[in-house]
Amino acid sequence: xxxxxxxxxxxxxxxxxxxxxxxxxSVPYYSSKxxxxxxxxxxxxxxxxxxxxxxxxxxxxxxxxxxxxTGYNWHATVRGWATWQHxxxxxxxxxxAHCRSNVSFNGGISSxxxxxx
Amino acid sequence: xxxxxxxxRWLALIVALAVAGIFAGGVVGGLxxxxxxxxxxxxLRDDAVVRVADIPAQEGxxxxxxxxxxTSTGFLCLWDAATSASESKQGGCNSAADPLGGRKFTxxxxxxxxxxxxxxxxxxxxxxxxxxxxxxxxxxxxGSLRSIPMRRDVAVASEAGSFRAFGYRFPRxxxxxxxxxxxxxxxxxxxxxxERLTTGFGG
Numbered sequence: 001x002x003x004x005x006x007x008x009x010x011x012x013x014x015x016x017x018x019x020x021x022x023x024x025x026s027v028p029y030y031s032s033k034x035x036x037x038x039x040x041x042x043x044x045x046x047x048x049x050x051x052x053x054x055x056x057x058x059x060x061x062x063x064x065x066x067x068x069x070t071g072y073n074w075h076a077t078v079r080g081w082a083t084w085q086h087x088x089x090x091x092x093x094x095x096x097a098h099c100r101s102n103v104s105f106n107g108g109i110s111s112x113x114x115x116x117x
Numbered sequence: 118x119x120x121x122x123x124x125x126r127w128l129a130l131i132v133a134l135a136v137a138g139i140f141a142g143g144v145v146g147g148l149x150x151x152x153x154x155x156x157x158x159x160x161l162r163d164d165a166v167v168r169v170a171d172i173p174a175q176e177g178x179x180x181x182x183x184x185x186x187x188t189s190t191g192f193l194c195l196w197d198a199a200t201s202a203s204e205s206k207q208g209g210c211n212s213a214a215d216p217l218g219g220r221k222f223t224x225x226x227x228x229x230x231x232x233x234x235x236x237x238x239x240x241x242x243x244x245x246x247x248x249x250x251x252x253x254x255x256x257x258x259x260g261s262l263r264s265i266p267m268r269r270d271v272a273v274a275s276e277a278g279s280f281r282a283f284g285y286r287f288p289r290x291x292x293x294x295x296x297x298x299x300x301x302x303x304x305x306x307x308x309x310x311x312e313r314l315t316t317g318f319g320g
Contacts, residue, residue, distance in 0.1 A: 055153050059218030074232050080225035081218050082209025
């Protein structure tokens with residue numbers, strides 16, 4: 001019984017923590033000060049994501065996209081050098097936002113990938 | 118009596134955990150530096166955009182516009198969108214003081230499908246170039262070069278000067294054949310290469 005309560009308590013804490021982030025509309029899902037080619041991350045899968053963005057500490061070569069949960073195909077991909085980069089995919093499909101660097105970069109401060117719902 | 122007390126204690130614990138979770142969520146969110154500010158996001162939503170080049174309809178795909186958006190927050194953004202009024206834009210922003218990010222030109226490559234080249238169904242290249250760049254060529258994975266027409270538009274100007282804009286849609290047949298753009302090359306008026314940006318296709 002105490003173990004069940006502990007699990008329940010942890011679940012409430014974790015769910016509330018993530019929910020409080022998601023309510024903000026823009027959810028950061030990956031961040032780093034230094035990058036290497038291929039390095040990046042993805043948000044959780046959800047049907048409500050519509051924007052995938054990358055706020056960068058410098059103009060380095062990166063990609064933002066959406067990946068569906070059926071064939072893991074890419075959608076609305078944008079590759080570029082802009083310090084703020086974003087793409088939109090207005091689809092009700094279940095998807096995750098994904099970002100990655102295509103080069104090595106160390107900006108001293110963090111560059112952060114953001115998904116919006 | 119004991120049962121009621123347990124229930125109260127349990128409810129108090131749930132509320133405390135929920136409050137702690139909300140607080141921790143804010144802390145976790147705060148761990149990410151460099152997030153776009155609310156002002157910046159509002160400027161992208163509300164500030165006017167100017168159409169500076171067109172991507173014609175092709176192979177059943179609708180025409181699109183190349184848009185420039187000087188923002189009230191000090192950025193110059195370059196977008197690829199269905200229309201000037203479209204909320205769905207693909208591209209990015211640099212400081213208005215340095216719209217090319219220290220380069221001779223900047224590009225944004227947008228595509229649907231992939232990541233395998235043969236699965237790409239619609240790929241579009243947009244860009245801004247300094248006046249030093251007289252022409253833009255795309256190096257394809259088979260070694261061929263394509264000329265991309267540029268347009269000088271008075272709207273494409275910022276505190277850093279004026280620029281030429283371009284937009285190009287790759288034929289769908291390219292990708293079906295496994296052919297993709299491997300690099301975009303800027304040439305000066307003498308035909309000398311002044312900048313090369315790779316696109317990731319073909320290694």
